[in-house]
Amino acid sequence: MNYFKYMAYNEDLGHTPVENTFINHYMPAAPGDYVKVYLLGLKCSYSLQNNYLSDEIIAKTVNISLEEVRKAWQYWEAQGILRVIQQSEKEDNNVIEFMDIKELVLNIKGKESKPGKNSVDRIILARQDIKVKDMFDYIRKISGRELSQNEIFTFLDWIDDYGFPPEIVVMIVEDCYSRSKKDLPYLKQVAKNWFDAGVDSQEKALVYANRHKEKWQKYSKVLNFLRIGRQPTAVEEEMLQKWFYEFSFPDEAVLRACEQTVKTVKPSFAYIDKVLTEWHEKNIKTMDEIEAYLSRNNTEAKKSTPKTGRSSFNNFKGRTYDTDLLKQRLLKKSRGELSE
Numbered sequence: 001m002n003y004f005k006y007m008a009y010n011e012d013l014g015h016t017p018v019e020n021t022f023i024n025h026y027m028p029a030a031p032g033d034y035v036k037v038y039l040l041g042l043k044c045s046y047s048l049q050n051n052y053l054s055d056e057i058i059a060k061t062v063n064i065s066l067e068e069v070r071k072a073w074q075y076w077e078a079q080g081i082l083r084v085i086q087q088s089e090k091e092d093n094n095v096i097e098f099m100d101i102k103e104l105v106l107n108i109k110g111k112e113s114k115p116g117k118n119s120v121d122r123i124i125l126a127r128q129d130i131k132v133k134d135m136f137d138y139i140r141k142i143s144g145r146e147l148s149q150n151e152i153f154t155f156l157d158w159i160d161d162y163g164f165p166p167e168i169v170v171m172i173v174e175d176c177y178s179r180s181k182k183d184l185p186y187l188k189q190v191a192k193n194w195f196d197a198g199v200d201s202q203e204k205a206l207v208y209a210n211r212h213k214e215k216w217q218k219y220s221k222v223l224n225f226l227r228i229g230r231q232p233t234a235v236e237e238e239m240l241q242k243w244f245y246e247f248s249f250p251d252e253a254v255l256r257a258c259e260q261t262v263k264t265v266k267p268s269f270a271y272i273d274k275v276l277t278e279w280h281e282k283n284i285k286t287m288d289e290i291e292a293y294l295s296r297n298n299t300e301a302k303k304s305t306p307k308t309g310r311s312s313f314n315n316f317k318g319r320t321y322d323t324d325l326l327k328q329r330l331l332k333k334s335r336g337e338l339s340e
Helices: 020-026 032-046 055-062 066-079 101-110 120-126 130-143 149-161 166-178 184-196 202-225 234-246 251-263 269-281 287-304 323-334
Strands: 082-086 094-098
Touching: 020 101, 020 120, 032 055, 032 066, 032 094, 055 066, 066 082, 101 120, 120 149, 130 149, 130 166, 149 166, 149 184, 166 184, 166 202, 202 234, 202 251, 234 251, 234 269, 251 269, 251 287
Parallel strands: none
Antiparallel strands: 082 094
């Protein structure tokens, strides 16, 4: 029987295999110091000569406290990718077994219990579905970065809780990204809106997305007219929804109401809402009806405006004089017959 031994004297020239599954799914959410402890222990586990290392030395090596090192082992053990076996009552006398994560992944299908909602096993299991894997890869590509665990769990929640197929998840992300809306709370609200609207297939998603796009094209016309370079507030969006979809005004009518704001000191949604509500209550809908109504109002306004009267100076009644009498008085005065 032969005994085989690989000789290497310079530890720095060696290498430690780190599984991509660890990098992609375990490392992003872990505290940085815990990752350092894991990698240092992993290196020792592959070493044939230096596979003994105390927690005190690990603490000094990565510049953390002894307590943090022990918390790190507890953290990784809870993640299920290593096992701490205590050899004696002495706290620092343990065997730390690093699990082969690929084997864990392959054995997931055999597990009876369902992975937890925020468990890494849930991500690993989900990625075994080629459509889900492609979904994550595509979203990562358009994001230009690695996805956080929070984002990954959110997208899986849409699949599990809303019944969305991966294609719809991608469509929601694309729709939001096209409007430069990339924050997760916004994406969550959009996903809920799609679910509430009964979107459960790619065909319905296309119809809903096109209708949603058309809606925002209408809203943008008003925002551009008012020179508002931001998203409408919740109150403003309610007004826009009312004008276009509850009152069913065409785009031209809403913009004509916007033009009426030139009569005000400062254009506002409130003034436009007042104008459109008045037209709606009077059942004025078409552009011909609107123009006739505005023309009639302008004519009545001119008639009701009082004419400018003559000034008090012009109304002053001047004195009247007897020309002959004045001439006689002047002659007498020149002859000295009239005293002052």
